[in-house]
Amino acid sequence: MTLRPLLTSLALLAPLPALAQTCGGPFGSFVQGLQQEAIAKGHAAAQVKAFFASANYTQSVIDADRKQGVFQLDFTSFSRRLISQNRLDNGARKARQYSDTFARIQSGYGVPPGILLAFWAFETDYGGFQGDFNTLNALVTLAHDCRRPELFRPQIFAALKLYEQGDFSPTATTGAWAGEIGMVQMLPGDILENGVDGDGDGHVRLKTSAPDALMSGGKMLRGLGWAANQPWLQEITLPAEMDWSQTGLRTTQTPAKWQSLGVQPRSGQWQSANLPASIILPQGRHGPAFLAYPNFSTLFEWNQSFTYVLTAAYFATRLSGAPLFDPRTPDTGLTGPQLKSLQQKLQAKGFDVGGADGILGEKSREAVQTVQQQLGLPADAWPTPELLNRL
Ligand SMILES: [Ca+2]
Numbered sequence: 001m002t003l004r005p006l007l008t009s010l011a012l013l014a015p016l017p018a019l020a021q022t023c024g025g026p027f028g029s030f031v032q033g034l035q036q037e038a039i040a041k042g043h044a045a046a047q048v049k050a051f052f053a054s055a056n057y058t059q060s061v062i063d064a065d066r067k068q069g070v071f072q073l074d075f076t077s078f079s080r081r082l083i084s085q086n087r088l089d090n091g092a093r094k095a096r097q098y099s100d101t102f103a104r105i106q107s108g109y110g111v112p113p114g115i116l117l118a119f120w121a122f123e124t125d126y127g128g129f130q131g132d133f134n135t136l137n138a139l140v141t142l143a144h145d146c147r148r149p150e151l152f153r154p155q156i157f158a159a160l161k162l163y164e165q166g167d168f169s170p171t172a173t174t175g176a177w178a179g180e181i182g183m184v185q186m187l188p189g190d191i192l193e194n195g196v197d198g199d200g201d202g203h204v205r206l207k208t209s210a211p212d213a214l215m216s217g218g219k220m221l222r223g224l225g226w227a228a229n230q231p232w233l234q235e236i237t238l239p240a241e242m243d244w245s246q247t248g249l250r251t252t253q254t255p256a257k258w259q260s261l262g263v264q265p266r267s268g269q270w271q272s273a274n275l276p277a278s279i280i281l282p283q284g285r286h287g288p289a290f291l292a293y294p295n296f297s298t299l300f301e302w303n304q305s306f307t308y309v310l311t312a313a314y315f316a317t318r319l320s321g322a323p324l325f326d327p328r329t330p331d332t333g334l335t336g337p338q339l340k341s342l343q344q345k346l347q348a349k350g351f352d353v354g355g356a357d358g359i360l361g362e363k364s365r366e367a368v369q370t371v372q373q374q375l376g377l378p379a380d381a382w383p384t385p386e387l388l389n390r391l
Contacts, residue, residue, distance in 0.1 A: 023149035027057045030144045034153075038160055051163050054136070054171050061133060061141045064177035071305050071359045072336040075282035076327050079311045082122055083318065090126055091117040091319050094210075101198055101211040105218035110228020114316030116184065116217050119302065120210075122312055123185040130183065130207055131176040135159065135168075139179040139188070155179055158188035167195075167204060175207075182206025183213035186220065194220040224301035231271035232295040233313040235288075235325055236279070237264045244285055245379035248369055249362060252276035255291065263291070267323060282310055284382025287330030290314070306361050331384050339364075342383050345391045346371065 162168035198211030239262030
Protein backbone atom coordinates (compact mmCIF):
# COMPACT_ATOMS: atom_id res chain seq x y z
CA MET A 1 0.00 0.00 0.00
CA THR A 2 2.71 2.41 0.82
CA LEU A 3 4.39 4.56 -1.76
CA ARG A 4 7.17 6.05 0.22
CA PRO A 5 10.07 5.08 -2.02
CA LEU A 6 8.39 6.51 -5.10
CA LEU A 7 8.43 9.75 -3.72
CA THR A 8 11.45 11.23 -2.20
CA SER A 9 11.82 14.07 -4.62
CA LEU A 10 15.04 15.32 -3.08
CA ALA A 11 16.63 12.00 -3.90
CA LEU A 12 15.62 12.47 -7.51
CA LEU A 13 17.34 15.83 -7.63
CA ALA A 14 20.57 14.73 -6.00
CA PRO A 15 23.50 14.08 -8.33
CA LEU A 16 24.25 10.40 -8.59
CA PRO A 17 27.67 8.86 -8.26
CA ALA A 18 28.61 6.86 -11.34
CA LEU A 19 28.19 3.48 -9.69
CA ALA A 20 24.65 4.19 -8.54
CA GLN A 21 23.49 4.67 -12.10
CA THR A 22 24.09 1.02 -12.81
CA CYS A 23 20.90 -0.87 -13.46
CA GLY A 24 19.54 -3.48 -15.80
CA GLY A 25 21.59 -6.11 -17.63
CA PRO A 26 21.86 -9.76 -16.62
CA PHE A 27 20.62 -10.09 -13.05
CA GLY A 28 23.56 -12.25 -11.93
CA SER A 29 26.08 -9.67 -13.13
CA PHE A 30 24.05 -6.97 -11.46
CA VAL A 31 24.20 -8.76 -8.10
CA GLN A 32 27.94 -9.31 -8.59
CA GLY A 33 28.30 -5.56 -9.07
CA LEU A 34 26.44 -4.97 -5.80
CA GLN A 35 28.81 -7.36 -4.03
CA GLN A 36 31.85 -5.60 -5.44
CA GLU A 37 30.47 -2.25 -4.35
CA ALA A 38 29.75 -3.58 -0.85
CA ILE A 39 33.30 -4.87 -0.51
CA ALA A 40 34.64 -1.56 -1.82
CA LYS A 41 32.59 0.15 0.90
CA GLY A 42 34.51 -1.89 3.48
CA HIS A 43 32.16 -4.77 4.23
CA ALA A 44 33.80 -8.15 4.84
CA ALA A 45 33.75 -10.35 1.75
CA ALA A 46 32.37 -13.38 3.58
CA GLN A 47 29.48 -11.36 5.03
CA VAL A 48 28.74 -9.85 1.65
CA LYS A 49 28.70 -13.25 -0.02
CA ALA A 50 26.36 -14.66 2.61
CA PHE A 51 24.08 -11.64 2.43
CA PHE A 52 23.60 -11.79 -1.34
CA ALA A 53 23.62 -15.58 -1.69
CA SER A 54 19.83 -15.85 -1.90
CA ALA A 55 19.14 -12.67 -3.91
CA ASN A 56 16.56 -13.36 -6.57
CA TYR A 57 14.78 -11.36 -9.24
CA THR A 58 11.09 -11.16 -8.33
CA GLN A 59 8.70 -10.31 -11.14
CA SER A 60 5.76 -9.78 -8.76
CA VAL A 61 7.61 -6.82 -7.25
CA ILE A 62 7.80 -5.15 -10.64
CA ASP A 63 4.14 -5.96 -11.29
CA ALA A 64 3.16 -4.29 -8.00
CA ASP A 65 5.31 -1.28 -8.81
CA ARG A 66 3.53 -0.76 -12.13
CA LYS A 67 0.05 -1.04 -10.65
CA GLN A 68 -1.02 1.60 -8.18
CA GLY A 69 -4.53 2.36 -9.29
CA VAL A 70 -5.82 2.96 -5.79
CA PHE A 71 -4.06 6.32 -5.81
CA GLN A 72 -6.30 7.43 -8.66
CA LEU A 73 -9.23 7.61 -6.24
CA ASP A 74 -10.43 11.01 -5.12
CA PHE A 75 -10.22 12.00 -1.45
CA THR A 76 -13.81 11.15 -0.59
CA SER A 77 -13.61 7.67 -2.14
CA PHE A 78 -10.12 6.99 -0.82
CA SER A 79 -10.97 8.06 2.71
CA ARG A 80 -14.15 5.97 2.71
CA ARG A 81 -12.10 2.99 1.62
CA LEU A 82 -9.41 3.48 4.27
CA ILE A 83 -11.38 4.84 7.21
CA SER A 84 -14.02 2.58 8.68
CA GLN A 85 -15.63 2.93 12.09
CA ASN A 86 -13.94 -0.34 12.97
CA ARG A 87 -10.54 1.14 12.12
CA LEU A 88 -11.27 4.22 14.19
CA ASP A 89 -12.41 2.08 17.13
CA ASN A 90 -9.27 -0.04 16.83
CA GLY A 91 -7.19 3.13 16.75
CA ALA A 92 -8.78 4.36 19.98
CA ARG A 93 -8.16 0.95 21.53
CA LYS A 94 -4.50 0.94 20.45
CA ALA A 95 -4.09 4.46 21.81
CA ARG A 96 -5.22 3.21 25.23
CA GLN A 97 -3.23 -0.02 25.03
CA TYR A 98 0.01 1.79 24.21
CA SER A 99 -0.68 4.98 26.14
CA ASP A 100 2.74 4.82 27.86
CA THR A 101 4.51 4.51 24.53
CA PHE A 102 2.52 7.35 23.02
CA ALA A 103 3.24 9.55 26.04
CA ARG A 104 6.98 8.93 25.57
CA ILE A 105 6.69 9.71 21.85
CA GLN A 106 4.78 12.91 22.58
CA SER A 107 7.33 14.11 25.11
CA GLY A 108 10.39 12.89 23.21
CA TYR A 109 9.48 13.77 19.64
CA GLY A 110 6.39 15.96 19.89
CA VAL A 111 4.40 13.67 17.60
CA PRO A 112 0.80 13.09 18.72
CA PRO A 113 -0.72 9.59 18.79
CA GLY A 114 -3.20 10.20 15.95
CA ILE A 115 -0.56 10.66 13.27
CA LEU A 116 1.28 7.45 14.14
CA LEU A 117 -1.98 5.56 14.54
CA ALA A 118 -2.93 6.74 11.05
CA PHE A 119 0.26 5.38 9.48
CA TRP A 120 0.03 2.21 11.55
CA ALA A 121 -3.56 1.72 10.37
CA PHE A 122 -3.03 2.57 6.71
CA GLU A 123 0.29 0.84 6.23
CA THR A 124 -0.43 -2.50 7.90
CA ASP A 125 -3.86 -2.37 9.56
CA TYR A 126 -2.16 -2.02 12.95
CA GLY A 127 0.44 -4.63 12.15
CA GLY A 128 -1.99 -7.25 10.88
CA PHE A 129 -0.75 -7.24 7.30
CA GLN A 130 2.88 -6.29 6.86
CA GLY A 131 3.48 -7.78 3.43
CA ASP A 132 5.09 -11.07 2.54
CA PHE A 133 7.59 -10.01 -0.09
CA ASN A 134 11.14 -11.04 0.68
CA THR A 135 12.70 -7.66 1.46
CA LEU A 136 16.15 -8.27 0.00
CA ASN A 137 14.69 -9.60 -3.24
CA ALA A 138 12.31 -6.64 -3.45
CA LEU A 139 15.12 -4.13 -3.02
CA VAL A 140 17.51 -5.86 -5.40
CA THR A 141 14.79 -6.26 -8.02
CA LEU A 142 13.78 -2.58 -7.82
CA ALA A 143 17.42 -1.46 -7.88
CA HIS A 144 17.97 -3.61 -10.98
CA ASP A 145 14.89 -2.12 -12.62
CA CYS A 146 15.87 1.11 -14.35
CA ARG A 147 12.79 3.11 -13.35
CA ARG A 148 14.31 4.63 -10.20
CA PRO A 149 17.31 2.55 -9.10
CA GLU A 150 18.82 5.50 -7.22
CA LEU A 151 16.07 5.20 -4.61
CA PHE A 152 16.54 1.51 -3.96
CA ARG A 153 20.23 0.80 -4.38
CA PRO A 154 21.23 2.60 -1.14
CA GLN A 155 18.55 0.63 0.71
CA ILE A 156 20.36 -2.61 -0.15
CA PHE A 157 23.50 -1.38 1.58
CA ALA A 158 21.44 -0.19 4.54
CA ALA A 159 19.92 -3.67 4.75
CA LEU A 160 23.45 -5.12 4.67
CA LYS A 161 24.34 -2.99 7.72
CA LEU A 162 21.21 -4.17 9.53
CA TYR A 163 22.22 -7.73 8.65
CA GLU A 164 25.65 -7.20 10.17
CA GLN A 165 23.93 -5.91 13.32
CA GLY A 166 21.82 -9.05 13.48
CA ASP A 167 18.58 -7.24 12.66
CA PHE A 168 17.95 -8.38 9.09
CA SER A 169 17.73 -11.78 7.44
CA PRO A 170 18.28 -12.04 3.68
CA THR A 171 16.02 -15.09 3.56
CA ALA A 172 13.46 -14.44 6.30
CA THR A 173 12.88 -10.68 6.49
CA THR A 174 9.68 -9.86 4.65
CA GLY A 175 7.59 -6.76 4.10
CA ALA A 176 6.05 -4.60 1.40
CA TRP A 177 6.83 -4.97 -2.29
CA ALA A 178 8.89 -1.77 -2.16
CA GLY A 179 11.14 -2.92 0.66
CA GLU A 180 9.49 -1.35 3.69
CA ILE A 181 9.50 -3.39 6.87
CA GLY A 182 7.32 -3.62 9.94
CA MET A 183 4.20 -2.17 11.49
CA VAL A 184 4.66 1.35 10.13
CA GLN A 185 6.64 0.21 7.10
CA MET A 186 10.08 1.75 7.17
CA LEU A 187 12.89 1.30 4.68
CA PRO A 188 16.19 -0.16 5.87
CA GLY A 189 17.93 3.23 5.62
CA ASP A 190 15.24 4.83 7.75
CA ILE A 191 15.51 1.99 10.25
CA LEU A 192 19.28 2.44 10.51
CA GLU A 193 18.79 6.14 11.11
CA ASN A 194 15.68 6.14 13.29
CA GLY A 195 15.30 2.68 14.80
CA VAL A 196 14.41 2.89 18.50
CA ASP A 197 14.24 0.05 20.99
CA GLY A 198 10.96 1.13 22.51
CA ASP A 199 10.34 -1.89 24.69
CA GLY A 200 13.89 -2.18 25.97
CA ASP A 201 14.64 -5.74 24.87
CA GLY A 202 17.90 -4.69 23.27
CA HIS A 203 16.71 -4.95 19.67
CA VAL A 204 14.77 -2.86 17.18
CA ARG A 205 11.99 -5.19 16.13
CA LEU A 206 9.65 -3.27 13.88
CA LYS A 207 7.58 -6.26 12.87
CA THR A 208 6.74 -7.66 16.27
CA SER A 209 7.08 -4.81 18.77
CA ALA A 210 4.53 -2.01 18.58
CA PRO A 211 6.54 0.20 20.99
CA ASP A 212 9.63 -0.23 18.79
CA ALA A 213 7.71 0.55 15.60
CA LEU A 214 5.82 3.52 17.02
CA MET A 215 8.83 5.12 18.65
CA SER A 216 10.90 4.64 15.51
CA GLY A 217 8.14 6.20 13.43
CA GLY A 218 7.88 9.10 15.87
CA LYS A 219 11.62 9.70 15.76
CA MET A 220 11.55 9.59 11.97
CA LEU A 221 8.70 12.10 11.70
CA ARG A 222 10.47 14.41 14.10
CA GLY A 223 13.62 14.12 11.99
CA LEU A 224 11.60 14.92 8.88
CA GLY A 225 10.59 18.22 10.44
CA TRP A 226 7.44 17.60 12.51
CA ALA A 227 7.01 20.56 14.88
CA ALA A 228 6.01 19.66 18.42
CA ASN A 229 2.68 20.87 19.75
CA GLN A 230 1.50 22.27 16.46
CA PRO A 231 -1.69 21.29 14.63
CA TRP A 232 -1.61 19.71 11.17
CA LEU A 233 -5.09 19.87 9.65
CA GLN A 234 -8.45 21.44 10.41
CA GLU A 235 -11.69 21.29 8.48
CA ILE A 236 -13.03 24.66 7.34
CA THR A 237 -16.04 26.24 5.71
CA LEU A 238 -15.61 28.55 2.74
CA PRO A 239 -17.37 31.66 1.49
CA ALA A 240 -19.42 31.14 -1.69
CA GLU A 241 -16.91 33.15 -3.66
CA MET A 242 -13.28 33.88 -3.09
CA ASP A 243 -10.09 34.12 -5.10
CA TRP A 244 -9.67 30.38 -5.64
CA SER A 245 -6.16 30.86 -6.97
CA GLN A 246 -5.17 31.56 -3.36
CA THR A 247 -6.03 27.99 -2.40
CA GLY A 248 -3.51 25.16 -2.46
CA LEU A 249 -0.21 24.58 -0.72
CA ARG A 250 1.55 27.35 -2.65
CA THR A 251 -0.24 30.06 -0.67
CA THR A 252 -0.02 30.46 3.09
CA GLN A 253 -1.78 32.97 5.33
CA THR A 254 -2.53 33.03 9.02
CA PRO A 255 -5.92 31.66 10.02
CA ALA A 256 -6.84 35.22 11.11
CA LYS A 257 -6.18 36.45 7.58
CA TRP A 258 -8.18 33.59 6.07
CA GLN A 259 -11.00 34.42 8.42
CA SER A 260 -11.03 38.00 7.14
CA LEU A 261 -11.69 36.47 3.69
CA GLY A 262 -14.70 34.54 4.98
CA VAL A 263 -13.04 31.23 5.87
CA GLN A 264 -14.15 29.69 9.19
CA PRO A 265 -13.30 26.61 11.22
CA ARG A 266 -16.08 24.10 10.62
CA SER A 267 -16.20 23.35 14.33
CA GLY A 268 -14.49 24.83 17.36
CA GLN A 269 -11.76 27.46 17.25
CA TRP A 270 -8.73 27.92 15.05
CA GLN A 271 -6.07 25.52 16.26
CA SER A 272 -3.49 28.25 15.79
CA ALA A 273 -3.80 31.99 15.33
CA ASN A 274 -0.42 32.70 13.78
CA LEU A 275 0.92 29.72 11.87
CA PRO A 276 1.13 30.03 8.10
CA ALA A 277 -1.62 27.81 6.73
CA SER A 278 -2.93 26.75 3.33
CA ILE A 279 -6.41 25.98 2.10
CA ILE A 280 -6.69 22.47 0.69
CA LEU A 281 -9.57 21.64 -1.62
CA PRO A 282 -8.94 18.01 -2.61
CA GLN A 283 -11.99 18.01 -4.93
CA GLY A 284 -12.28 21.64 -5.79
CA ARG A 285 -14.27 24.55 -4.43
CA HIS A 286 -17.53 22.62 -4.03
CA GLY A 287 -15.96 19.67 -2.20
CA PRO A 288 -14.39 19.04 1.20
CA ALA A 289 -12.26 21.88 2.57
CA PHE A 290 -9.37 21.89 5.01
CA LEU A 291 -6.77 24.23 6.40
CA ALA A 292 -3.29 22.69 6.38
CA TYR A 293 -0.75 23.84 8.95
CA PRO A 294 3.03 23.48 8.44
CA ASN A 295 3.14 19.99 9.94
CA PHE A 296 0.91 18.77 7.12
CA SER A 297 3.71 19.28 4.61
CA THR A 298 6.06 17.21 6.78
CA LEU A 299 3.87 14.21 6.07
CA PHE A 300 4.85 14.37 2.40
CA GLU A 301 8.31 13.33 3.51
CA TRP A 302 6.75 10.07 4.63
CA ASN A 303 4.62 9.53 1.57
CA GLN A 304 4.21 11.89 -1.34
CA SER A 305 0.80 10.76 -2.48
CA PHE A 306 -1.38 13.83 -1.95
CA THR A 307 -4.54 11.84 -1.31
CA TYR A 308 -2.81 9.38 1.00
CA VAL A 309 -1.28 12.15 3.09
CA LEU A 310 -4.50 14.11 3.31
CA THR A 311 -6.45 11.00 4.29
CA ALA A 312 -3.89 10.04 6.94
CA ALA A 313 -3.87 13.58 8.33
CA TYR A 314 -7.67 13.61 8.40
CA PHE A 315 -7.81 10.17 10.07
CA ALA A 316 -5.48 11.53 12.75
CA THR A 317 -7.88 14.43 13.38
CA ARG A 318 -10.75 11.96 13.78
CA LEU A 319 -8.76 10.08 16.43
CA SER A 320 -8.25 13.43 18.12
CA GLY A 321 -12.00 14.08 18.23
CA ALA A 322 -12.82 15.83 14.95
CA PRO A 323 -16.22 15.05 13.41
CA LEU A 324 -16.84 13.28 10.10
CA PHE A 325 -15.90 15.64 7.28
CA ASP A 326 -18.55 17.32 5.18
CA PRO A 327 -18.15 15.89 1.66
CA ARG A 328 -20.40 18.62 0.15
CA THR A 329 -21.09 18.23 -3.59
CA PRO A 330 -17.88 18.33 -5.62
CA ASP A 331 -17.97 19.01 -9.35
CA THR A 332 -17.52 15.81 -11.34
CA GLY A 333 -13.83 15.10 -11.74
CA LEU A 334 -11.88 13.13 -14.30
CA THR A 335 -11.44 9.39 -14.63
CA GLY A 336 -7.88 8.02 -14.47
CA PRO A 337 -7.52 7.86 -18.28
CA GLN A 338 -9.01 11.35 -18.67
CA LEU A 339 -6.59 12.68 -16.10
CA LYS A 340 -3.71 11.00 -17.91
CA SER A 341 -4.80 12.70 -21.10
CA LEU A 342 -5.02 16.05 -19.30
CA GLN A 343 -1.56 15.52 -17.84
CA GLN A 344 -0.18 14.81 -21.31
CA LYS A 345 -1.73 18.05 -22.58
CA LEU A 346 -0.23 19.94 -19.66
CA GLN A 347 3.15 18.36 -20.33
CA ALA A 348 2.89 19.45 -23.96
CA LYS A 349 2.39 22.99 -22.66
CA GLY A 350 5.62 22.68 -20.72
CA PHE A 351 4.24 21.93 -17.25
CA ASP A 352 5.95 19.50 -14.90
CA VAL A 353 3.07 17.31 -13.71
CA GLY A 354 5.32 14.75 -12.06
CA GLY A 355 4.61 12.16 -14.75
CA ALA A 356 1.39 11.48 -16.68
CA ASP A 357 0.26 8.74 -14.31
CA GLY A 358 -3.45 9.45 -13.94
CA ILE A 359 -2.87 10.44 -10.32
CA LEU A 360 -3.73 13.96 -9.20
CA GLY A 361 -0.63 14.80 -7.18
CA GLU A 362 0.58 18.16 -5.98
CA LYS A 363 2.43 19.03 -9.18
CA SER A 364 -0.59 18.21 -11.34
CA ARG A 365 -2.79 20.31 -9.06
CA GLU A 366 -0.50 23.29 -9.38
CA ALA A 367 -0.40 22.97 -13.17
CA VAL A 368 -4.19 22.69 -13.31
CA GLN A 369 -4.57 25.76 -11.14
CA THR A 370 -2.25 27.80 -13.33
CA VAL A 371 -4.06 26.75 -16.51
CA GLN A 372 -7.44 27.50 -14.94
CA GLN A 373 -6.18 31.00 -14.20
CA GLN A 374 -4.97 31.43 -17.77
CA LEU A 375 -8.38 30.35 -19.08
CA GLY A 376 -10.32 32.53 -16.66
CA LEU A 377 -11.86 29.53 -14.90
CA PRO A 378 -12.24 29.30 -11.10
CA ALA A 379 -8.68 28.31 -10.17
CA ASP A 380 -9.40 25.67 -7.56
CA ALA A 381 -6.94 23.06 -8.92
CA TRP A 382 -9.71 20.51 -9.51
CA PRO A 383 -9.68 19.30 -13.13
CA THR A 384 -13.09 18.78 -14.69
CA PRO A 385 -14.24 17.47 -18.08
CA GLU A 386 -14.84 21.11 -19.03
CA LEU A 387 -11.20 21.94 -18.43
CA LEU A 388 -10.09 18.89 -20.42
CA ASN A 389 -12.25 20.04 -23.34
CA ARG A 390 -10.84 23.52 -23.20
CA LEU A 391 -7.23 22.36 -23.55
CA1 LIG B 1 12.76 -3.73 21.18
